[in-house]
Amino acid sequence: MAEKLLELQGISMAFGGLKCIQALDLDVGEGEIVSVIGPNGAGKTTLFNLITGVYQPTGGDIVFAGKSITGLEPHQITRRGIARTFQTLRLFLNMSVRENVMAAAYGHTKAGVFRSMLRTPGMRREEQEIRELAEKRLAFFGDRLMGYRWDQPAYSLSYANRRRLEIARATATNPRLLLLDEPAAGMNPKETQEITDLISLLRTEGGYTILVIEHDMHVVEGISDRVIALNHGIKIAEGSFDEVATSPQVVEAYLGTGGMAKK
């Protein structure tokens, strides 16, 4: 395995008495695509919230690119190179498609308020760069998010395009690690296939390491180098797709103790 980019060391998370994640170890190597699966309530989205700093873990340490990021604010973590999408889609709905992506470039751009007021040449150059970056990120999705759609408000997009825009926005933060929270949720089979191809492309062309939560087993099978199964905040299986899919604990977690059928 390549060098570890993200490493979770004994992470725990509890809300009051409710333990969502318990002593979880997890790592993602540079350039890998790792999928996290598990039934509803297994703690998958909580995991993402912990990595991105939305929640502070009650125990353990998160190491990114060799440095601990535990206790940092979400925007600081994003600057270190972790970006995410939201399962529930949290776009800036009343802003244009292009602005949504441009806004995400905030972390790695510098022009201050006073330079903006004076519109200094440096600020204008940077603004041009942000604009080009946004258009490049949107162009990644072929003509799905091209041309006239750039200036439309995000709320006018279809559901599938909103998911794409979420990904485009996340990539505009120039991340090394991309966290995708159910990228294929609510998509039809054709769109699901497209997103599967796209995730592979994100690695080969974008150069991102990817950690993905997904329920659609076809997608998981199609993209993953490695699969991690969670249940009740505990890692119950880890390995290749086939290893995890046939693991008795995973079958039990999905189908209950009496379950006989295998997927």
Add this chain to the structure above:
Amino acid sequence: MSGGYDDELSRPLEGALEASTSEGPTSPAVGRDEWVARHGDNRTRRGGLLGTVEARLRVVPWWAWLATFVALFCLLPVASDSGYVRRVAFDIAIYMLLALGLNVVVGWGGLLDLGYIAFFGIGAYAYAFLSSDHYGIHLPSFVSIPLVVVIGATTGFLVGLPSRRLTGDYLAIVTLFFLLLFLTVTTNGDDLFGHNVTGGANGLLNADPLSLFGHELPPTLEGGLFNPAYMYVVLAVFVVVYVALRFVNLSRTGRAWRSLREDPLAAEVMGMPVNSLKLMSFAFGAAIAALSGTFVTMLSASVFPLSFSFPLLIIIYTMVILGGSGSQPGVVLGAVLIGTLLELLRDPGDSRVLFYAAIVLGVLGAFRFSVKLAVVVAGTFVFGFVAHSIAGASDNAWVNGSGGEGGGVADFAANWVIVPVHVAAWVAPVSYVSLVALALVLTLLHGWARIALLIPVLYLAAFVWENVMIAQPEPTRYIILGVILIALMIFRPTGLLGEKRVEII
């Protein structure tokens, strides 16, 4: 079923496009983006002549609008040499500045800052501290004004600090208490640990006028007239602030502000430091408010705690919300409209004309040119004359109480509305409360029932206006502001020029 497609991403999309165009090449498919987009266009774009005018106007660049507006504003003192008009123009220019500042906090930062007026006051007091006889410090304006702005921004920053822990209405309350704190301290500050700091309720006097390049601008010209130069100065400051803020709004900072207003968590996770951005908008608003405060102190050469009260806060809020919170031209328009309205309401003649004009325009706007309009207008006229003649026939004292200013409108009102010579004490509360109650009932009715009720309500409104409200401009102004706020929130939360916004939950 992995990898069944070409690497080229456009391929699968062609399939999808074909599927959607099968319904016919011209009809956009339901559920597709094009359809949604066109639907939006259809709704916002008008047809006909009005639509053409609107489309043309939209092409006019922002700076042309700004330049025209400022040019017209500059002409005011030239067109009218009345000191009153000039003074009002100055006040409105201050309102415009204040509205621009509040727009940064409320419209862009999305923070409900109910302490905004305190920063206006802090600016006014800080200028008086730095340039008046009170401490014997007389800094020249080009030093004291920037200092005041820095003081304003710093206080704004400090007050905003807890905003990292407070959201929404809690922040509103903390800032409101800051305003009350400011008022308590300034009102009782003539004995602060034995020192006279703020002059208490008597305020601070003898503040220096504006000095530009060694010349002092006297606040009043010979003959006690207001010096219009101050209006030009404030207008110039307004233009600078407007343009600077516009540029900020178009930069990455502006985008970040809009993002955090849309979804603070998503903004934070996309790398925007939400708390510092909020603080920044807070400090910006405070700085602009403080800047406006300096000019008010200069002009009146004095400063009193009562100038920074809660009603002023509501006035500025109404301006921002009426114009369209978040839209710079909107809040300026709101400042001009509300500023003018409040001035007109001071004078019984003007306010009478304004009242009837508002009624006519309101009815016209509600019914356009239709049968219903004719019924309402005719019905109201007849109702009025009949009521007036019945009352007049029984006792002349019932209708002879009027006779005010307002030209033809007043004459009309005198012959139409019942204005008794002597109004019994119970008349005012009973008529006013029934007017409010009936107006509320009106919103529940539909169709002809509404029109049938509308006629007596309009007449009752005129009765209340002539007999109760016109004589008391002060509460009337604030009542109207309150009604504007409620009605705007319910019927048009975006204001006049605000962008259409959707909230999808």
Add this chain to the structure above:
Amino acid sequence: MDTFIQLTLNGLTLGSVYALIALGYSLVYGILKLLNFAHGDVFMVGTFIGFGAIQLLGGTVNPIVPVWTLLILITLAAMAGCAVLGVVIERFAYRPLRDAPRIAPLISALGVSFFIAYSMQLLFGSELRNYDTFSLDGGALYLEGFDIGNVRVPMIRIITIVSAFVMMILLWLLVSRTRVGKAMRATSFDREAAAMMGIDIDKVIVFAFVLGSALAGAAGVLFALRIPTYATIGFLIGLKGFTAAVIGGIGSIPGAMAGGLVLGFAESYAQGYISTRWSDLLVFVILILFLVFRPQGILGKADIRKV
């Protein structure tokens, strides 16, 4: 020592009125998550209804009914009038905005507050209105009572304190024991889930406004028995009531009582031991500190941020 007893008594009287107002804020906030800025003005209307009712009953010097009947009647009148006002406010100013962004009903509430306060000023002027309860029974309410040490506890304070506490206990029983109380608690916990369980949300909200406003009306009369009132008094008193609600933990009924008393004592001691000019300042500072460092109040629970 006498001063201390006197101030404690003041604080208790003031605090019980604040607590009644705070309950109105808490009830509405708990269910609608709306900071009802107009609540203080409902209180003010209560003080005026009480004043009007006294005039209707013949004034305090020569009332047409016995003193106790008079006191009960004016309180009931204020409670009923305020309850109607509260329902009207909810129906016309807040209900249309129930699904709007959070800031919209807040601004609407500011508008309502302004509208009510200045409507009163328009109709009844801005001068002080005094109930003149001293004239009732030749000052009996002030002269009779019992003594603690050298401090006389007059009847009028006993009336205020006892009736405030009785009403608070009744409210508490109502919310914790009855069906409608259960519906209110369910709604405040999760409005949508409550609706799906067959609770009529509109009714619950209206009920909360009725209760809260009636309590504000009662508070108005109890307050104005001793202290003159005026058209714009609602703003400051309302803010203090809200402060009490926040200090106690907004949404919590025992919290509102505790918060009201804490605030009443703080204000009274500050007036007595520091200075009357700065007592308001102390109240503001307490509130700001509470909001910043313990926004959930004394008895409230912290929220978990959901993503």
